[in-house]
Amino acid sequence: MxxxxxxxxxxxxxxxxxxxxxxxxxxxxxxxxxxxxxxETSKPHYDVAIINNDKGYILRSEPLNKGEEFILFFTGSVKDSVNMPFFIKKAHDKTDVLQSLKNKKTDALVIIPEDFSEHLVKQQDGDSTTPAEIQFYGDLTNVNYLLSALWANETMNSFIKVSTGSEDLIKISETGIGTxxxxxxxxxxxxxxxxxxxxxxxxxxxxxxxxxxxxxxxxxxxxxxxxxxxxxxxxxxxxxxxxxxxxxxxxxxxxxxxxxxxxxxxxxxxxxxxxxxxxxxxxxxxxxxxxxxxxxxxxxxxxxxxxxxxxxxxxxxxxxxxxxxxxxxxxxxxxxxxxxxxxxxxxxxxxxxxxxxxxxxxxxxxxxxxxxxxxxxxxxxxxxxxxx
Amino acid sequence: MSVPTPETIIKITGLKKSFKDLAAVDNISFEVCKGEIFGLLGPNGAGKTTTINMICGLLPASDGKIDFQSRELKEIKSLIGYCPQENIYFPKLTCFEQLVFMGNLYDIPSDRCRERAMGLLEMLGLINKSKVCAKNLSGGMKRRLNIALALIHDPGILILDEPEAGLDPQSRVLVRNFIKSLSKEKTIILTSHNMDEVDRLADRVAIMDYGKIMLIDTPYNLKNSIGEGDVLEIEIIEESADKTAALISVLKHEYNIIQSGNLLIIKAIHLIDKIHGITSSIKEAGFTIKETKLRENTLEDVFIHLTGRMLRQ
Structure with missing residues (x-):
């Protein structure tokens, strides 16, 4: 009581x-x-700008532009996984992007060359002697650039494998510990x-x-x-x-x-x-x-x-x-x-x-x-x- | 046929309480009988509240004994109702809620508790405030609630520390009548520095000062045995202490006179016949009389007679 x-x-x-x-x-x-x-606000966030200078190529009367295809491939691979904190933006003016890199508004710039499509088609046919030159720009002391460049490079390699039909020599599997x-x-x-x-x-x-x-x-x-x-x-x-x-x-x-x-x-x-x-x-x-x-x-x-x-x-x-x-x-x-x-x-x-x-x-x-x-x-x- | 001896409810023997070098209560002894209202009269700091706190068990005694007819502590808890000098209540509970809550803590059945709570609120003029949180009551209402809280478990002994403190005149009359009505069934100990309050309520009074009990008796006996019937209070405009001392030494030959500030208190039988002579002597000594008052002997006079100082000094 x-x-x-x-x-x-x-x-x-x-x-x-x-x-x-x-x-x-x-x-x-x-x-x-x-x-x-x-x-949420301190989550990693990588901005990659891509300038596509690729002029394209006519293959069997069909025009193609591998530079555009790469951008779509890159964007698609980012969207496929929510854990990839990459943001792709298509750019046109190199000077503007370089300024943006200096201001840390962009982490990396990827420039696709004019003959990118041509090189890939020739590579596929086996008659290319020199590789296409992809240019990367960024602050080499910045970890964000390093990760952006690494990821862009990895994506580019994947794209080329898909485009040229070449096979993987190795396969990496990753397993997380516990949950x-x-x-x-x-x-x-x-x-x-x-x-x-x-x-x-x-x-x-x-x-x-x-x-x-x-x-x-x-x-x-x-x-x-x-x-x-x-x-x-x-x-x-x-x-x-x-x-x-x-x-x-x-x-x-x-x-x-x-x-x-x-x-x-x-x-x-x-x-x-x-x-x-x-x-x-x-x-x-x-x-x-x-x-x-x-x-x-x-x-x-x-x-x-x-x-x-x-x-x-x-x-x-x-x-x-x-x-x-x-x-x-x-x-x-x-x-x-x-x-x-x-x-x-x-x-x-x-x-x-x-x-x-x-x-x-x-x-x-x-x-x-x-x-x-x-x-x-x-x-x-x-x-x-x-x-x- | 002999008069039955009153039953002693509380017997206090040689009670002492010291705080470092200060003897707040100094070897006091008294008994409180069943059904009486026992008053502890004294100025602030006389040791009244310390005595009360020791009786309630809130303060350990340095020495001495308090005996409640050899009862155990558990029994004593139910026997005592305590209304402290300071208003102590549960600020976030309504008047009714806190009375019922306290009743439950004394193992009183809920129905009886509610009935008693309503009864006490009615008697103390708080029935309209039964659903009001205690913190929102006026000072006088809080005081009355405090008295109700002391009574909710229907104790045999009620201890009231300055029960009329902070009350307006109407509430004072209500509380006084209420306490008087309780005296038929309860033993009441009350402390006060208000001689009028004690005079009107108490059956017996202990006059305390500096931790000691100076005298215990009924107010009637005290007023008649201490002092000389009438009291003449003459307020003078004092010019110099030496001159006043000279005047007092002259008057002392004929009268019992005490000085308290600018007030000369003269005590004698049939003073009405002597007022003219006394005032003439004062005027002849070069003093101006501001006010003259003739009245009967009071407990305050008794206190002044015993201690040489006023209750509120």
Whole structure:
């Protein structure tokens, strides 16, 4: 009854603390959106200009222009694969394109010679002695030029093979490791950001605990028959709901922006709940060290930065293991529970592993949560809830 | 037939509380009987709130004993209703919601809780504000809500720390009558620096100053035993401290006189017959009289008599 009363009260207060709730719930989706923008705008982009000087050739009364055919072939090969970030533009004035190269608006210029068609036809008939001279222009120190030129050269070779009917001497096959072949940079960052949305729970949870101290209503609670355990459990229950909503909103935003959800939804929810409890437990420690919401916003930033930048939440982070426990590497950042949650989500969502594969992460998460909770309850009770 | 001895609900013995070198409460002892309104009267900083906080368990005593008829802490929690000096409420809950919430925390069944909450809101003139968030109430309404919160679990002992503080005159009368109505069924301890409030409400009064209890008795006995019946207050325009001291030494031969700033407080029986003589002496000494007031002895006079200073000083 008392527990239910605390839950109902905490729910009402959480709902009526509208701005702090919005802040917590919007942080995850906001970070997803920001990372999506960063990744999208920083994607490689190669502009190749082609000047076709080819005059064409009349073969068996049929006019042909291999230069034009090459441009169509190049454009077609780019369109066939969404992963090729090449943009082909047909140009006419060499001076303009050279200026564009200097201004970095174009990465490479390919000039097709006047006798390109003639050479290819003669090559096909086997009577060509000198190769057609394709000219490449660009900044040789620029990686974009090197990649553009390499790709243009490769495409040209393919075109010539197709045009002249010559056969490949070798065949190269490429196999991606794991699921890396179809996972983008954005996909890789999503598990960390999902956990980041739960880390933000630290603020609503700590404020929920500390508001009773700040309003001095903790005096009323101390004088009543409610126990510290009931009080903390009630607030925890409400904050878990906030945590689940936060992580689901973040996942929804990621899916809308192109993330593909893999793995078991049940395991995902399990990790979300465990991480929420862990963050609430940590919030209890902060609440024990502070007295007002303002203090929470100042003091809470230190663990927030640690959790954001050293657990892999904001970006992938690796550190050397101090030692190994039952084959599971123990690291310094492993003292922070989100590290294990992110590792578990990566295994489930990126590597498509099963529940059995993340047992070490779940055990680590539970052990750290228990340690946080015990420390938090002892400190909070001693500091704020003991009757003398 | 003998008068039954009143049952002692709280027995305080040798209670002390020190903050570093400051003795906020210095070895006080008193008993509170069942059904009485016990007043702790004293100026700010006298140790009233510290005493109350120790009784409620919010502050550990440095020494001494507080005994609630040998009851356990769990029982005592349900027994005490506390209305602190500062308004303490849940700002984001409505008046009704927070009363029901607090009632539930004392294991009161929900139906009874709701019924009691409505009853208290009605009695304290807050029924129209039952659905209003506490943070949006006026100061006086918050004070009344604070009293309701102390009573929601129907405690046997009600501890009110400055219950009339911050109330407008109408609310003060309402609260005073409400407290008086509770006295039939509850034991009430109230603190105040308002002697009028204590005089009207308390059955017995302990006068506190500098952490010590100076006297405990009924207001009637205090007013009759301390002081001499009538009080004459003469406000003078003081010219020099030496001149005033000379005047007081002259008047002291005949009257019990205390100086408090520009106010000369003279106590005697049948003062009405002596006013002319006293004012003539003051004027002859070269003072100008600004105001003269004759009244009966009050608790404030008792306090001034005991401590040599006024309650609000």
């Amino acid at each position: 008392k527990l239910l009363s605390i839950i109902i009260k905490s729910l009402k207060e959480q709902w009526r603390s509208f701005w702090i709730l919005i802040l917590t719930l919007s942080m995850g989706p906001f970070f997803i959106f920001v990372y999506y923008l960063i990744i 890396s072949s179809n996972i983008s940079d954005f996909d890789m960052i999503v598990p960390g950001l999902l956990i980041l949305s739960v880390i933000m729970l630290m603020f609503t949870a700590t404020i929920a605990f500390i508001s009773e101290v700040e309003n001095k209503t903790i005096i009323r609670l101390k004088l009543s028959r409610i126990s510290t355990f009931e009080f903390i459990t009630g607030i925890t229950a409400v904050q878990i709901i906030v945590g689940i909503i936060s992580i689901l909103l973040t996942l929804l935003t990621a899916v809308i922006l192109g993330f593909e959800f893999h793995g078991s939804a049940a395991v995902f929810i399990l990790i979300a709940i465990l991480t929420s409890i862990s963050m609430i437990a940590f919030s209890l420690i902060i609440a024990a060290l502070t007295k007002t919401a303002n203090e929470v916003l100042i003091v809470g930033n230190f663990p927030l930065f640690l959790f954001m930048f050293f657990t892999g939440a904001a970006f992938p982070f690796r550190s050397e293991g101090l030692f190994s426990l039952f084959g599971y590497p123990v690291t310094l950042q492993g003292l922070m529970s989100p590290t294990h949650a992110i590792s578990a989500l990566n295994k489930i969502m990126i590597m498509q592993m099963k529940l059995g594969d993340i047992i070490p992460e779940i055990i680590a998460l539970i052990i750290l949560t228990v340690i946080y909770f015990l420390t938090g309850i002892i400190l909070y009770r001693k500091r704020h809830m003991t009757l003398k």
